[in-house]
Amino acid sequence: MRKIRHYENLHIPLWLLKDTCWMLQWKILGMIMIVPTISVAILITYKSLKDKDDEFWINLAICFWISANSYWMICEFATHEELKNYAGIPFVAGMICVAFFYIKRLLINKKDKELF
DSSP: OHHHHHHHHHHHHHHHHHHHHHHTTOHHHHHHHHHHHHHHHHHHHHHHHHTTOTTHHHHHHHHHHHHHHHHHHHHHHTTOGGGGGGGHHHHHHHHHHHHHHHHHHHHHHHHHHHHO
16 A cells, blocks of 8 residues: 555646646646656556456556547547547546445445444
8 A cells, every 4th residue: 555655646746847847838748758658657556456456447447547538638638629529538447447436445444334
């Protein structure tokens, strides 16, 4: 868990830098920042799966979110804003992951309460 926290702390500034480049219309740097931002998100997700941590589903949702966010940014930078609605697909996939996470948590909590 401690190693994952290190990557999460690295991931946040990468994500903020990518989105700041988007806001400021710094197209080249914004496009470059997609690679490390998504790479670290995938690494965090992989490590959380390996650790048998329930946070895997939240981390997978973050991967979908950043992918959708990056796709949307690319659409705007390439002046193909009519295609940005397709970003909804990974956004919905991320919401499904979050729903699965919370449903699983609720079922585990309910099962634990029944034992006592």
